[in-house]
Amino acid sequence: MTAVDAVVVGSGPNGLAAAVTLARAGLVVQVLEAQDVPGGGARTLDLGLADGVVHDLCSAVHPMAVASPFLRAFDLPARGVHLLQPEVAYANPLDGGRAGLAYRSLERTADGLGVDGPAWRSLLAPLVDDPDGVLAVALGDHRHVPRQLGTALAFAARLLEQGSGVWGARFRDEEAAALLTGVGAHAITRLPSPSAAGTALLLAPLAHAGGWPVPRGGSGAIVGALLADLRAHGGEVITGTRVDRAADLPPARAYLFDTSPRTAVRVLGRLPTGVARGLVAFPRSRGAAAKVDLVLSGPVPWAHPEVSRAGTVHLGGSRLQAAAAEAAVASGRHAQRPMVLVSDPGVVDTSRVTAAGLRPFWAYAHVPAGSTVDVTEAVIAQVERFAPGFRDLVVASRCIPAARLADHDANLVGGDISGGAVSVYRMLARPRLAWDPYVLVPPGGASPGAAGMWLCSSSTPPGPGVHGLSGWYAARQALRDGFGLREVVSLAPGA
Structure with a gap:
């Protein structure tokens, strides 16, 4: 038994979407975030430029x-x-x-x-x-x-x-x-x-x-709603916590990475050769x-x-x-x-x-x-x-x-706000050419009973944007393959 069922690395919109979905399914979820404020590219912060003026760190308008x-x-x-x-x-x-x-x-x-x-x-x-x-x-x-x-x-x-x-x-x-x-x-x-x-x-x-x-008060209002729902369902967010290697991860049955593919490879160390090669080869924009x-x-x-x-x-x-x-x-x-x-x-x-x-x-x-x-x-x-x-x-x-x-957001390497190259091929082979673009290691793939690992950032389909879909898709897959839960989890308020 582990104290945590699922660990999500990164608290951007995709990471929080994954965490909310997992927590609503009854799992004990922990989110690890390197920054002091959760939200990734959807944070609204006081930059100290003028009293009473707050700024959206990355995203600002939300179709x-x-x-x-x-x-x-x-x-x-x-x-x-x-x-x-x-x-x-x-x-x-x-x-x-x-x-x-x-x-x-x-x-x-x-x-x-x-x-x-x-x-x-x-x-x-x-x-x-x-x-x-x-x-x-x-x-x-x-x-x-x-x-x-x-x-x-x-x-x-x-x-x-x-x-x-x-x-x-x-x-x-x-x-x-x-x-x-x-x-x-x-x-x-x-x-x-x-x-x-x-x-x-x-x-x-x-x-x-x-x-x-435009969300009233800034993009952080969207993050605030996701965080409130996660906590209402027993989830936890730990900020100021960098994950640089596998030893930094607490024991869990599932790990989801709202990170760049290269970060996932670096943290996990050992991945199937073909998977690791494809992830490292995924080009940045x-x-x-x-x-x-x-x-x-x-x-x-x-x-x-x-x-x-x-x-x-x-x-x-x-x-x-x-x-x-x-x-x-x-x-x-x-x-x-x-x-x-x-x-x-x-x-x-x-x-x-x-x-x-x-x-x-x-x-x-x-x-x-x-x-x-x-x-x-x-x-x-x-x-x-x-x-x-x-x-x-x-x-x-x-x-x-x-x-x-x-x-300010480890995923934005070199100013790449798209999570990697955006092209017709790279929207299909995102982050690598594979039928399942989210799985890093399937449950039990390393050894019987071993945790499953998934990538859930904008480096996976459908790509960039504050939509939460990469996290949602990966979390639903983790629920099905890692926990045997096939019923679609309701996201409705009060559910």
Whole structure:
């Protein structure tokens, strides 16, 4: 007998999703976290930049909070998490005061795109009409054929179009093309590419379905709900505890790693040769993010006034300008005008604005992997380009170069926020080519009665994003194969 049934290493959203699922099945669960505050990339912290201003360490805007099958079943709103919906889900300003705007309504968005409105509508309407079908294609375990074949085929046809050299054939003006490109740039890869197109075709229609909400109070509200449920079911989180080797793990019947594949190999030491080789060979993304946190003294003075309604703004300029910036990063160079993703949560969350009018401003700048460059000035200049006078609002700032992101989350090596390379092949062979991408050592695989070990981070399907699905899928497998529990565990509040 062991005091602990299951140990989860890492308390990011996937680790907590796994822990919640295991604890709700009646297991005794312990989560080990190296940082002093749990939550991984979904933490909201006081950075000491201004009194009363807190910042989201990594993720800030959460379309998956209302789209992910795990988080939908978990029901964040019923647990007191307020998911605030900006009127404009995302925007892409252009030089000269123009902008592409994605409203919650598909029709309103299409109407605002002028001559390209019908093209936007025809591209996204079949996906907006069946969001569950899109999610089944993009967020499944990538081992089973989606049931919604019509939607899967529509998604695939559009991916081939937008992920290839004919991506410019659909749109006539810059606004619609740039608007879709900014969403695809979340993949931090060359444009056009299948992986960027897949990202765009997953996230863009969600803006017109469930929206791109901002959690009231910050991303930490999602973490808080997961932690409360875990503890209510007897789970425990131990922070400030590094796991560097197998001896650091307490006895248990199952181990789940919300870590990079290389970390799992290093900790466990002995793994089947083929498994270890595949995990170590899993490449990191060539593109990375540097994080810039600013404190502003007022709202951003966007040249196009409707951009001020957006929860997320993509700053890459036109489609060609964004493609040039991402090509530079993919080639290992810093772009003169980098792709920058920004969010001003105070647009919809007044709790983030102090009585003195101070507010947080969140930014990711795309840089080559491992970059040591402080990109604060590049970010400010890129915002200033589309919002003259922005510089005068900056009260305080902090940059975490890509090379330092792992100091705050060990999974973000070199600024890789995707958990490894994102490509068509690497979404299927993630982290290695295997029918079962989650298992490291099956229960009893080392010796009769030996513990099973699983990988449950974003390095496994379905990949990056605050959706909890990698943890959920791995935990359900651990329950079935390690404990003989085949019944799907209810995630509903009060269950």
